[in-house]
Each structure stands twice: as structure tokens, then as C-alpha cells.
Amino acid sequence: MSFELSLPIPLSLLLRDAALGEVESARSALKRGRPKDIHSARKHCKKLRALLQLLQPVLRRRTRRSLDHAVRDAARAVAVRREARVMSETLETLAQRHEMYADALLALREPVRKQVRRHAEPQGTRIALDRLDTVREAIEILDLETADAAALERGLRRSYRKARKRARVAAENPQAERLHEWRKRSKAHAYACDLLVPLWPVLEDRSHRLSMLNDALGEHHDLADLLRALDALDSIDPALRVVIEAEQQGCAHAALAFGDALFGDKAKHWSLALEDRYGGGD
Structure with a gap:
């Protein structure tokens, strides 16, 4: 750029x-x-x-x-104080999407909250x-x-490169741990773009699309955390596990589709593409 x-x-x-x-x-x-x-x-x-x-x-x-x-x-x-609330919200969202299991899902909110807060x-x-x-x-x-501007450009490319590397690893085998590592790098890159929008407004569109990617990765991570908490309680109904894992797969598929579009180019080519597309700064 x-x-x-x-x-x-x-x-x-x-x-x-x-x-x-x-x-x-x-x-x-x-x-x-x-x-x-x-x-x-x-x-x-x-x-x-x-x-x-x-x-x-x-x-x-x-x-x-x-x-x-x-x-x-x-x-x-x-972190734990927030995680307890997130798991409760995740169970409520699942209950709204799957009315057949709503009562069973909502009944897990308090046991999960207590389990998580034990580690606070x-x-x-x-x-x-x-x-x-x-x-x-x-x-x-x-x-x-x-x-200066050149230093910020190098920092931005570095954040892109790291996120792209994790995206490629996750695409090879979209396990929860790999998707979570990608999420951390992708969020860092998204925040970098957000921070630079006031200086380079051309990044606003990318920031918006990264937000959608990170929503999908974030939901996948929340569901993975919920499964771990339920496993620790030894109280998960096999049918509920099927429901949660199906939701996870949907999140993973959405994230990988976003990833193809957002991290398909090598860092140097991505930088040049931005320059060609927008023709420099404001």
C-alpha cells in the first residue's frame, strides 16, 4: 500500500x-x-x-x-466472569432455535454457570x-x-499474514482448537483495520466483512466452550450434543467461506490489491 x-x-x-x-x-x-x-x-x-x-x-x-x-x-x-454469562446466553439462543430441546437446554444454565465460576x-x-x-x-x-504511515502499513501486513496462516491451517482440518487460533489472529487483524479506518477509510469495508467472519468463529468457540463445560458436568444428553455439534459445523462452514474471500491472497498481493482498488489514500 x-x-x-x-x-x-x-x-x-x-x-x-x-x-x-x-x-x-x-x-x-x-x-x-x-x-x-x-x-x-x-x-x-x-x-x-x-x-x-x-x-x-x-x-x-x-x-x-x-x-x-x-x-x-x-x-x-x-475472563471467567464473562464466560459464565456467555454460556448462559448460548444455551438461551440454542433453546430459541431448537424448541424441541428448549426445556432441557434452559435447565442447564445454572449448573453450567456454577461449574464455570468455580474457576474464577x-x-x-x-x-x-x-x-x-x-x-x-x-x-x-x-x-x-x-x-509513520509506512510502519503502520508493515504492522497491518504482519497482522494479515498471521491471520492468513491460521486460516490456512484451519481450512486443512477445521477442529475447534485450530478455528480458535484463527479467531484470535483474525480478531487482531480486524481490530487493526478498525483502528486504521479513521486514517485510511478504505479499510472500512474490510472491517465490516471481518466482523461477519469473527461472529461465525466466535459462535463456534462459544459452542465448543459449552460442550467442554457440559462434559465436565457429565450431564449432556447425546441428542443435545448432536444439536450443538450441528450448529458448530454451520459456523465452521460459514467461517471458511469468509476466509476464502478475506485471506486468499498472499500478504504482498493483498497489499497491492488494496492499492489498486482504492488508488491510494483519501
Whole structure:
């Protein structure tokens, strides 16, 4: 790509403000503490990790990895609280789609919730806030003066390359673990595109299509988590397993179809295709 940026303030300031904004949004959501707020906090953490990956060309490897791990640990500290709610919502969605099994599915909500919350970190919110405080202090003193459009392009291609690699592995054998690894890379690439839309609006269409891909991968992951929780309870009806696995297959097929369209080209060809399609920046 050869997009050009025309900005009223230095790019380094925009990037720092964006990173600090994600930190503060995550912290605010954690303090509110409702299930939807925990979900929001984890999304802000993922966006921040995507931004750090975009900045890989200008950050020292040790610095980037240290920040990335701290943000990852913050999100993990409160993951179980969100997972319990997601599994309950997944069971409710399945009940709406399969009325024949609705009562049996809804009856599993409380046992599953208790099973999942057994593994919750009691001080999860405090741990997450502490990690994010450390990250905020580090971001405030980061040297981002060398961050320019070319560096962001390299970071974006890198995120594309990683997601494409996982897409190809998943296509060879679409097991839950492989699809989940693809989901993590695809979400990081999607967040990178989202973050760059204000600078390069041409990425908005791709961001929208990546959202549909990640919805399919996310639903597949939620169903896989649900199956694991039910197996731990040793309480799953074989008929329900058939229903859940059929839903998973539908998600996998949809995701692979999106993947063919979104990650079919090698990174360098994808970059050139964007430039040819849009003719440079705004």
C-alpha cells in the first residue's frame, strides 16, 4: 500500500492517545463491573493488543511483548466472569432455535454457570486494574516518534499474514482448537483495520466483512466452550450434543467461506490489491 496521511497533529500523538484511550475505557468498564462491562473491558484490551501489534515495527521487541503480556493478563483475570454469562446466553439462543430441546437446554444454565465460576479469580478485577495501571504508565513514556504511515502499513501486513496462516491451517482440518487460533489472529487483524479506518477509510469495508467472519468463529468457540463445560458436568444428553455439534459445523462452514474471500491472497498481493482498488489514500 502507499496510502498517505494528512493529519492536523503528529501521528505519534494520535497513536499514544488511542492507546491510552483503550486503557482508560477498559479501566472504566472494569470498575462498573456488570457482565456487559466485563465484556466491554476485554474488547478494549484486545483492541489495545492489536494496536501494540501494529506498532511492532517501531517498538523494541521486549517492550512490546511486556506490554502485550500485561494487557493479556488483565483480560484473562476477568475472563471467567464473562464466560459464565456467555454460556448462559448460548444455551438461551440454542433453546430459541431448537424448541424441541428448549426445556432441557434452559435447565442447564445454572449448573453450567456454577461449574464455570468455580474457576474464577476472586481478585480478578483488582488484578486487571493493576495490570492496566502498569500499562498506562509504560505507554505514557513510549518513544513513538518513528511511527509513520509506512510502519503502520508493515504492522497491518504482519497482522494479515498471521491471520492468513491460521486460516490456512484451519481450512486443512477445521477442529475447534485450530478455528480458535484463527479467531484470535483474525480478531487482531480486524481490530487493526478498525483502528486504521479513521486514517485510511478504505479499510472500512474490510472491517465490516471481518466482523461477519469473527461472529461465525466466535459462535463456534462459544459452542465448543459449552460442550467442554457440559462434559465436565457429565450431564449432556447425546441428542443435545448432536444439536450443538450441528450448529458448530454451520459456523465452521460459514467461517471458511469468509476466509476464502478475506485471506486468499498472499500478504504482498493483498497489499497491492488494496492499492489498486482504492488508488491510494483519501
